[in-house]
Amino acid sequence: MLSYQHIYHAANFADVQKHALLAQVLKSLAVKPAPLCAFDTHAGRGLYALEDTEAQKNREFDNGITALWPQRAEAPPALRPYLDAVSAFNPDGTLSFYPGSAMLCRQMLRATDRLIATERHPGEFGHLQQAMAKGAAGAKPRIQTLLGDGLKTLVDNLPAAERRALAVIDPSYEMKTDYTDVPKAILRALKKMPQLCVFLWYPMLGAGGHRLMLTELVKSGVRDALVSEIRLDAPPQEHFRMTGSGILIINPPWPEAVMNDVTQAVTSRLPAKAFGDVFWLDNCRINPDTGLIVI
Ligand SMILES: C[S@@+](CC[C@H](N)C(=O)[O-])C[C@H]1O[C@@H](n2cnc3c(N)ncnc32)[C@H](O)[C@@H]1O
Numbered sequence: 587m588l589s590y591q592h593i594y595h596a597a598n599f600a601d602v603q604k605h606a607l608l609a610q611v612l613k614s615l616a617v618k619p620a621p622l623c624a625f626d627t628h629a630g631r632g633l634y635a636l637e638d639t640e641a642q643k644n645r646e647f648d649n650g651i652t653a654l655w656p657q658r659a660e661a662p663p664a665l666r667p668y669l670d671a672v673s674a675f676n677p678d679g680t681l682s683f684y685p686g687s688a689m690l691c692r693q694m695l696r697a698t699d700r701l702i703a704t705e706r707h708p709g710e711f712g713h714l715q716q717a718m719a720k721g722a723a724g725a726k727p728r729i730q731t732l733l734g735d736g737l738k739t740l741v742d743n744l745p746a747a748e749r750r751a752l753a754v755i756d757p758s759y760e761m762k763t764d765y766t767d768v769p770k771a772i773l774r775a776l777k778k779m780p781q782l783c784v785f786l787w788y789p790m791l792g793a794g795g796h797r798l799m800l801t802e803l804v805k806s807g808v809r810d811a812l813v814s815e816i817r818l819d820a821p822p823q824e825h826f827r828m829t830g831s832g833i834l835i836i837n838p839p840w841p842e843a844v845m846n847d848v849t850q851a852v853t854s855r856l857p858a859k860a861f862g863d864v865f866w867l868d869n870c871r872i873n874p875d876t877g878l879i880v881i
Pocket residue numbers: 588590591592627628629630631632685686687688704705706707710734735736737756757758
C-alpha cells in the first residue's frame with residue numbers, strides 16, 4: 587500500500603529545481619502554435635497548502651521556495667516563468683499555496699493543448715481532481731485526471747494524436763521496482779514516439795538507485811539526454827536522507843545553457859550549501875568493473 591504524500595516535502599529544494607525547469611520547458615513548448623499533449627504520470631495533489639500540518643511538520647519549503655520568494659521581483663530570467671506561476675496562486679504576496687507539476691501544466695498550457703494527469707493514491711487523487719477543477723484563472727488545456735498507474739497511461743496513450751508530447755515522470759520511489767519500471771516505460775514510450783520530451787525527476791540517495799536507472803538508459807542508447815543535479819553539502823535526516831535531486835530531460839526543447847542557468851540560479855539561492863551540475867547523459871561512459879555509468 588502506498589503511503590507517500592508529497593505535501594510533507596512540498597516546495598523543498600528538489601521541487602524548486604524540478605518546477606523551475608518544468609516551467610521553462612512548458613514556456614518553450616508553448617512557443618510553437620501546434621497543440622501539445624502533456625502527460626503527468628505521478629501528478630500528486632496539484633496544489634499544496636503550505637500552512638497545512640503535513641507541510642509544516644518538517645517545513646522542507648524553508649530550504650526551497652521560502653528562500654526565493656522575497657527576491658521574486660528581482661529574479662533572473664531563468665526563474666521568471668516559475669516564480670510568475672507561483673505568484674499567480676498567491677496574489678496578495680503571502681506565500682500560502684504552492685503549485686505542483688499538474689498545476690503548472692494546467693497554468694502554462696494553452697486551450698488547444700491537452701493534459702492527462704494520473705495519480706495512484708486515492709486520497710491524493712481526490713485532491714488532484716478538486717485542484718484541477720479550480721486552479722487559477724485563465725485559459726486552460728483540456729484536462730483528463732485518471733486514478734491508476736501513470737506509466738501505463740503514458741505508454742498506452744502514445745503516440746499522441748497531437749504529434750507533440752511531454753511526459754513529466756515524478757515517482758515517489760517508494761518501491762525499489764520504480765528504478766527498473768521507470769527506464770522500461772521511458773524506452774517503450776520513446777519507441778512509440780521518438781520525439782517525446784521526457785522530463786524525469788529522481789532522488790539521489792546513498793543506495794544509488796538513480797545510477798542504475800541512468801545506466802539502463804545509457805546502455806539502451808538513449809540520446810539527447812540532459813541532466814541537472816543539485817547535491818546538498820549536509821543532507822537532512824528526513825525525506826529518505828536524500829543527498830541530492832536530479833532531473834533528466836530527453837529531447838530538451840532548449841540548449842544546455844537554459845539547464846545551466848536554472849540549476850545555478852536555484853543552487854545559489856538555497857540557504858543550505860549545495861552544488862549544481864549539468865551534463866549530457868550521452869557523454870557518460872560505463873565503468874567496465876561496476877557496469878555502472880561514471881558521472
Ligand atoms: C513525488 S510525488 C508527485 C509530485 C507531483 N509530481 C508534483 O510535482 O506536485 C509522487 C506521486 O506519485 C504517486 N504514485 C506512486 N506510484 C504511482 C504510479 N505508478 N502511478 C501514478 N501515481 C503514482 C504517489 O502517490 C505520489 O502522489
